Amino acid sequence: MSSHHRRILVIDDEPQIHRFLGPALEANGFEVISAATGAEGLAAIAMRPPDAVVLDLGLPDMDGQDVLVKAREIYPGPIVILSARDREAEKIKALDNDADDYVEKPFGVGELLARLRAALRNRIIRSGATPVVRVGDIQIDLVKRLVTRAGEFVKLSPREYALLSELVLGGGKVMTHSHLLKAVWGDDQSEEVQYLRVFVGHLRQKLEADPSQPRIILTVPAVGYRFMTDGAAG
Structure with missing residues (x-):
């Protein structure tokens, strides 16, 4: 190789x-x-x-x-x-x-x-090589639809999980506002960027060590969000 x-x-x-x-x-x-x-x-x-x-x-x-x-x-x-x-x-x-x-x-x-x-x-x-994604002490099992933090179960609403899994499947790719809104809320909500901010906020509260300084779900100004897999930072 x-x-x-x-x-x-x-x-x-x-x-x-x-x-x-x-x-x-x-x-x-x-x-x-x-x-x-x-x-x-x-x-x-x-x-x-x-x-x-x-x-x-x-x-x-x-x-x-x-x-x-x-x-x-x-x-x-x-x-x-x-x-x-x-x-x-x-x-x-x-x-x-x-x-x-x-x-x-x-x-x-x-x-x-x-x-x-x-x-x-x-x-x-x-x-699809890795159904389990780890970032720091967070583990996301996309097959079992389970999220844990330091071994503890993280309770997410169906919408929060849908948004998180969409970001994770992006695997470091910048996901645009319109893509995420369509994927999680369906076509008719493609303008409601405010929804997205609220739900990203929920996810950061539950997953980030410091939600005000996010290291896992990053904002790409005017474009969308990026999920940082381990080692993708920088």
């Missing part, structure tokens, strides 16, 4: 991004494949699926969101988006289109590597 370099496909039309990313990813033990257009990227995924994809939303030939949707039809692995700063709606749409995470340009290689590692790890969790 150690000789297997994880293959990262970078889909971006800016040569300087490839010049900057290629050597940095290779220095960290990844094999890098480059594509300059959405069509090239999709062809590369179809031919030999990589271990992860880095996708710039600003491509010359196709809308990056369309590339994301088409990639998802054939590729279940992690996709991390590169997005210009201040494009909140674009990032939210990408997450709702099942991107794993996003990094804002300009970005540091350290940040991108951390997001890639977390996405690779969390895809394994989401594939």
